[in-house]
Amino acid sequence: MARISFQPSGRSVEVPAGTTLLDAVVAAGLPIARACGRDGLCGRCGVHVVAGASAIGPESEAEAAAKGRNRIDPTIRLACQARVLGDLQLTTSYW
Numbered sequence: 137m138a139r140i141s142f143q144p145s146g147r148s149v150e151v152p153a154g155t156t157l158l159d160a161v162v163a164a165g166l167p168i169a170r171a172c173g174r175d176g177l178c179g180r181c182g183v184h185v186v187a188g189a190s191a192i193g194p195e196s197e198a199e200a201a202a203k204g205r206n207r208i209d210p211t212i213r214l215a216c217q218a219r220v221l222g223d224l225q226l227t228t229s230y231w
């Protein structure tokens with residue numbers, strides 16, 4: 137299990153390793169954009185990693201392509217594509 141904290145909301149959840157960041161956000165009851173329905177196309181589900189960047193799985197080709205296509209900051213992770221490996225903290229501008 138991994139504990140995911142969401143700043144600045146102060147909420148947190150525990151999820152099994154391998155859970156997508158997006159599913160962790162939904163489990164915490166927080167909003168997150170997902171225009172393409174988790175297909176890794178729209179780039180709207182981007183989140184910033186505050187702490188624990190090494191506790192997220194490597195960027196897939198689909199995630200890298202979506203970020204490039206949508207001109208997304210390379211430090212942002214797409215929540216529908218990135219998977220939890222351990223404890224971490226995430227933020228967005230709207231939590």
Ligand code: FES
Nearest residue numbers: 170178179181216
């Ligand atoms: S929901 Fe569209 S890229 Fe993640």
